[in-house]
Amino acid sequence: MPKLTIDGQEIEVPPGTTVLQAAQRLGIEVPHFCFHERLAIAGNCRMCLVEQEKAPKPIASCAMPAADNMVIHTKSEKAKKARKGVMEFLLINHPLDCPICDQGGECDLQDQAMAYGFDRGRFEENKRAVKDKNFGPLVKTSMNRCIHCTRCIRFATEIAGVEELGATGRGEAMEIGTYIEKALTSELSANIIDLCPVGALTSKPYAFIARPWELRKTESVDVLDAVGSNIRVDSRGPQVLRILPRLNEAINEEWISDKTRFALDGLTRRRLDRPYLRRDGRLVEASWGETFAAIAERLQGLAGAKIAALAGDLADVEAMLALKELMASLGSANLDCRQDGAKIDPGCRAGYLFNTTIAGIEEADACLLIGTNPRWEGALVNARLRKRYLQGKFKVAAIGPRLDLTFPVVQLGLGPEILDDLAGGNHSWGEVLKTAKKPMLILGMGALARPDGAAILEAARRLAESCNMVREDWNGFNLLHTAAARVGGLEIGFVPGAGGRDCDAILAGCESGVIEAVYLLGADEIDTKRLGRAFVIYQGHHGDAGAHRADVVLPGAAYTEKDALYVNTEGRVQAVRRAVYPPGDAREDWTILRALSEVLGKKLPYDSLTQLRGHLVAAYPQFAQLDEAPRAAWGSFGTKGAIEPVPFAYPIGDFYLTDPISRASPTMAACSEVYRAAHRPAAKTGTHG
């Protein structure tokens, strides 16, 4: 453990710590641009120069490992002079366009020039001019501003796993770019906007929209996939203007996917902002009272067995609980939150959670992917898998059509028939799983949303057990969900009750006329043609498939407009917070159900969110603990049965268009257009896109 002195304070640090990190531990700030904790050390901006005693010249503290008996001065005259010189060089070619630069107000260069720079320039030549690049529909470039820190190059190469960015040319002719103009083919590409310490890479959709000090910042959680990335929602007045990642080491570290970041312009388009009622075959505007009266009239005297409810992929826990209890009071057991028909067994929690946890991936040493494309179904799960791969000694195999996951994967086959061979020891990769210390498997919806899904689930459970994946200290069995609402729905039992129908049976019932009324809580991913002649109540926030078929439309709130709970694929309960109010007459979802219940004469026993949450925690104590991934007890799940040797089809056909919000987003549409050629989906099912 090297012991060194920084500014007169002694500190002992683990070997391999850099001088800059040691200084940070002491709370001493050393200015820097190119250094980033999660990226490889480059040492090329020179801003972090400090004085080291007995060294002939200042040292770059970000690249210098701390050594015994070093004496460092970060605030000496020599260090200050070095820094000032570096800053002057950096500013030689940096344009003075802060007033029209989107980075203004949150720019490292601006801040550090104020703190460490000189108050005038001595450079009288022309500044260099660099042609802007086209990085696709998300990242706007202004390459004159680039200071060549290479953070974006390192991010693309290391974290995103797409080696497409580089520095071409040399000296003054050096440019950052892709050389052959192209959009970055990564779902994480827009993180380079956050990484860029200057205004060279800024957000294209957010260009010239707002200044950071005008924005109200709300800490929330993303619901466009089941990962539950932590986000900060920046809003001004009634509108969400941008979404940024929020640090959470357990889930998304400090990255978010491009969909999480940029689907927000879908929040202001195709919105349902008032109730609608179908009259003479057309949806016409109506008041809340009229719509409730229409529902009450239609449900009057209808037997519970003729009513059904489906929860969509963006539904929050509170609304699902309210709907479940309303259905119970109407005597219906026909409810389901598995729109894609995934044969998930709600009986055992360990059977539907990502038990290893996302951070736990870093401990695993072998991983089997079954019918899942983590790059699209959970971009940050894939980023974590890649991170683990870069640490070395990590073997990954996949069953399903071939994919580029940004790390090498052994392709075992296309369909589920291999599972039995693996469990039975008749497959060479079975040995890898058996000998691994911490093996894990990830089961995707592509494996479960098919007729033999329950049998595949059972086979995967047996495989996990036979490979010793489930132990006291380790649980390597994982389901990667695609819907943010799914785990929450399973946790509160938004599944068919005794004698109830599941999603497929509900739709079949509608077709045959057995089911006469269906309540869709934001359910848009079903085949609405199968709803037949049923009376459809649609509660949601976007005019998507469900609303088009509805007889009554009840406008709800999107995830940025309500305080609500979601459970991510790990089983982690997280709270989204209201950043803006729902538009027009739209209301928070649970309040709509509460109001409707009163009209129906089945008044739900809660009048405030606090009461509802209390009610929720009393029934399901796991909701008392926010932000913790649970340890679920192992059990028996899945149903033994015949497995069809049919290749897996991945659930997401287009990463950028998976839900009502992203489908309404022009930015996501532009991405889809650009990237459709870049990564053509292997297969497509009817559940997404």
Added chain:
Amino acid sequence: MSGETNETPVLQPESFAFTPENLAKAKAHIAKYPPGRQASAVLPLLDLAQRQCGNWLPRAAMDVVAEMLEMAPIRVYEVATFYSMFNLRPVGRHYFQICTTTPCWLRGSDEVVAACRKKLGIEIGETTADGQFTLTEVECLGACVNAPIIQVNDDFYEDLDGPATEALIDELARGEVPPPGSVIKRQGSAPVTGPTTLHGVKLAGDPNAA
């Protein structure tokens, strides 16, 4: 050379493949490095490709090199754009690199440049219409003792002045290859006025010794 983004587009060939001889040479270069380190062979392979393509590197050639070395294409573009020895756009058959750094300039590189411009009718950075000559200006070629210098493809022509430069161009245009080195026939970098020491020693093949 700078990237192609700032200049007029280049007509890039669709594909590239090493000739069998060059492929064998390329494999020999790759074999010099331990497995997993084959990227180290990027410079010799790019050089081979450039020679095969008539002194320039098409993008297709860089992509082939990247594939052979299991590198991301951008990593090869970075290398190729870093070194001024690689031409990323077509050049004439005789690629003139005229040194105009201080020692050459003091010894009259301006005259050399003027002679080239007059004789060829093109400016620095341009190629003659017949595709025979390309003029470029470079920094120190490292032969200051024999300044001024032009590098034509792989060869140095030294001790030039205006008329000598024109004569050189004439000879090249006729398809002859003048012997590289000092055009005033001095031995290596020995004094122009002849040896100042060791007068009695006769060196075999020394034109000044006779």
